[in-house]
Amino acid sequence: MLESGSPNRLNNDSEAYLAVLSGSGVWICDRSGSGLLELSDQDCRQFLHNQTTNQIQTLKPGEGCQTVFVTSTARTLDLATVYVTENTVLTLVSPSQRENLLLWLDRYLFPMDRVKIRDISPEFAVFSLFGRFSEEQVKTLGLEVLQGQPEASHALFNLGGVEVRVAVGNGLGLPGYTVMVHQEHSASLWQFLLDLDIQPMGEQVWEQLRIRQGRPAPILELTEDYNPLEAGLWQAISFNKGCYIGQETIARLNTYQGVKQRLWGVKLNQEVAPGQDIKQGEQKIGILTSCTSTPDGIWGLAYIKTKAGGAGLTVQVGEATGEVVEAPFLSHQYFTAP
Template structure:
C-alpha cells in the first residue's frame, strides 16, 4: 500500500496492486501526461522493496551474490542483478552505500523471498538483513527539467551530478536523500527518498512548488521506459540471460564469482548472444496498443522467430510500440506480431526509440 494514498486520490488516481502495494496506474489522460514528462517534468511514486544490510561484512556479502561491483564509498550506488544458477535473471536491484549500511532497492514482489534467503546464507558473517519497505517512500522526478525542479525545492544540498550518486538535504523540513537516476525514461531523473511520516508533504511539494510537475502512474512509467529502450522486471527480464537484453551496465566481469556467472561469461566469450532486444513500431493510435499479458509470437516471413514482451503507446513517435526479442543476427526490417485479435505488421527498430535529455543506461548495448 502506498503511504500517500489519500493524496494520490485527491489528484484522481486509479490504482493497481503490485507486490501487495497499491500504486497509481494513472491520473486520467495518460497520453497527455506522457507528453508533459517528455517536454518538461513529472512526478511519480516508485514501488520498491527495501532491504537494509548492516554489519562489518555487509559489502562482501552482497558483492558476492550480485552481478556488479558494490560500492563502498558513501553516496555511491550501482545497478545489479541477482541470477539463477542457469544464468537467468531472478531479480534486479539498486544497491547504495549509505554510511554504515547498504540500501538495496528491489521489486516489491521479490524482496521478502530475497531477505529470507539472504538471512539463511549468513552463517558466520557479521551481517544483518532488515526489511524496511514500509519505512520509506520513493518519488521519481523525471523529464528534461528535472534538475531545475529538484533544485527549486531541495534545501541544504545541490542535486547530485553522477548517475546513481546521492546527496542528503531537506524538502518541506523533512530530511530526504536525492539520487540521480540512470535515466530509465531517456530523460534526466532523480529519486527522492523520504521517511514514511514525511511522504505526503514531500510529494505535495514536488507536485506543486517550484516548477509545476504533474503526477503520473505506472501506465506512463511503462510507456516512457519502453520508448527509452529500458527493460523492466518482470515483464522483459525475468528468467532471461542479461547478455540477451544488452544489460551491460549491470555486469562486471572482473569481479568475484556470483551465481550464474559461468553461464553469462560463456555467452560473453562466445562473442554474441542468441537473441537481441529490439523495438517494434506498429500502425495505429493510442487505442490500438496490443495487450501483452504473456509474450506474443513475432514472425518474419511466416516463421516464428521471437517474442514480444511489452507494448505501450509511444507518444514520442506517435505510434504503438513494443519490445521484442529476435535472433541476434536477424536483419529483418519488418515483422508480424501475433495478437489475440489477429496479426499486426510492425517495423523493426533499433533501441532506443527516444533519447531525450539523457540516454537510459539500461538501453541495450551489444559489444
Template sequence: MPLRYFIKNAGLINAAGTEAIDFLNRMSTNDLRKFGADEFRKTVLTTDKGRIVDLVNVLNTKEGVIILTSGDFQDKVISHLEKYIIMDDVSLKKSDRNYVMISIFTEDPVKTGKDLFETEINKGRVCLINNEDFLFTDEFRVMTLNIVCRSENLLKYKSILKDIKEIDSDEYDYFRIESGIPEGKNELNENINPVECGLERYISFKKGCYIGQEVIARLDSQSKIPKQMVKLTPEGQVFCEDKIYDDQNSECGFISSVAEMNNKFLSLGFIRSTNLDFERHYSTENKNGKIKLNILKIN
C-alpha cells in the same frame, strides 16, 4: 523536455553486518569493492544460470546498507540471497515501513535537485533528506532524479513538486517503453539474462566471481547473445506474451511490454539473435488477427 514525475512502490531491504558489501559484491554483477559511504550503485542479482533475479540499487549510507528492489520483489530478493549466506556476517531484513520512489525526469538532475531541495547531489552519490528519505540521480536510458521516501511523507513531496506534471501509469509505461527501459516482471525475470536487455553497464567483466558470472562471461567472450530486446511499433493491438514471427513465419521471439497512447501501440520484445535483422519484416498473431510489427533499435 518539460519536467515530469512518476510515483511507484519501492522495495527496501536493510542489509546489516560487517560483510554486507562484500557479500553483495559476490552475489551481483557490478563491482562493489571500492564503494564509499553515501554512494549508490546499480547492480544485477542473477541466478547460477546467469538469469535476472532483479536489478537493484545498493545505497551505502551512514545508517547502513540498503537494497532498493523493484516494487514488490523484496521477498524474492531475500529468498534468493539467503540461500548463499553461510558463514558471512550479514543479515537481511525487509523494511517494516512502506516506501515509494518518486522519479523526476529531467535533463539536469543535479540542477533540479538543487532547485527543489537546495541540495548538492553528485553522480553516484546518495543524499539523506528530511533525516529519513533518500535522493539520488540515475542515468539509465533517461536522466532522472529519484526520491525514495516513506509513504507517509509522500504528500509533503507532492506539495514541493506542485508545479511539475505527475504522469499516470499509462503515460509512464509508454515513456518507459519508448526509452527502452526494462522493468519488473516484464523484462527483469529468470527468462532473461542482463546482456539481453541492455544492462551491460552494470556488469563488471574484470572483478572476481559472482553468482552467474561464468555464464555471463561466456556470452560476452563468444559474442553469442541468445536474444535481444528491441522496441516494436505494432500496426494494431498486441498483448504481452504474444509470439513474434519473422518473414519466413518462424517463431523467433515474444512481446514483453505493451503501452497505448492516442490509439498508438508501443512495445518491448525479445527476438532471437539468429533471426534479428532490422531490415526484415516481423509479425504477431492474436485474437485480432495477424499484425505487422516494425522493429527499432534501442539506443
C-alpha cells in the same frame, strides 16, 4: 500509495508522457510500491557484491549502481539499484520481487557472515522525478551537489523540513531523480514538491515510458528464460570483479559472443497481446514480451534471435506489422578486456 499521490491513471496521462519524452517541465510519480531492502553490518557490501553482477565492494558512501540478481546459471531475477551509505546498502528492487529476493539472499547468508537484511519497504515512500530542473528549482531543493554526478549518486537533503535521500536517475534512463522518504513524511513532501510547480503523473505513464525506453521488467522480460546479456543490461554488469553467482556463465557468453537472442523495442501498427510470436514471413524469430499504446504510437518489447538481425527489421506479430527499433535503456555489446 499516497493519499494525495498519483493513482494508476490521471487525466493528464497523454500530456505527461509526451512532456517527459520531450524534456518539458518536471513530473513526479509515486513509486511507493517498489521494494526497498536494507543490508547492514560489516560485510554487507561484500555480501551483495557476491550475489549480483556489478561492482559493489569498492563503492563509497554516496555512490551507487545498477546491478542484476541472477541464478547460478545466470538467469535473470531482477534489475536493482544499489545505494551505499556509511553503514548500509539500500537496494531498490521491483515490487513483485521484494519477497522473493529477501528469501533468495537469506539462502546465501551463513552464520559467519556479518550481514543483516531487512525489508524496509513499508517504512519508506519512493518518488520518481522526471525532467530537467530549472536553476531556481535546483537552488530551492539544494541539489547542486548532485548535478553532473553519475547515475545512482545520492545524498541526504532537507526538503520542506523533511529529511530525504535523493539519488541521480529515475530508473528509466531519463533525466531526473529518485527520492526516498520515511512514510510518515511522504504526504507533506509530496505537497512541497507540487508547490514547486512539479506536476503529478500516474503509474500508467511510468509503464508506458518503461516500454518506450526499454527497461525490462520481472515476469515479462526478466525471467529464468533469459540472461542479463540477452536482456540488454550490460551497463549493470562488471566483467572485472571476479566471482559471483552466475559469473562463469556470463563470462563465457561474453568471451565466445554466445548471446543467441536480444531484447529490442518494436514499433507496431496496432496493439497486440504480449506472448505472441515475432515472425519474418513464416519463420519465428522471437517473442513479444510487453506492449502499450501511447500518444506517439504503439510500442512493444521483444526478444529476437541474434542471427535474425536487429534495428530496422520488419516483422509480423499476429495481425500487426512492426519495425524493430533501438530502445534507449538497453545496450548490446561485448566487453573486451584492456
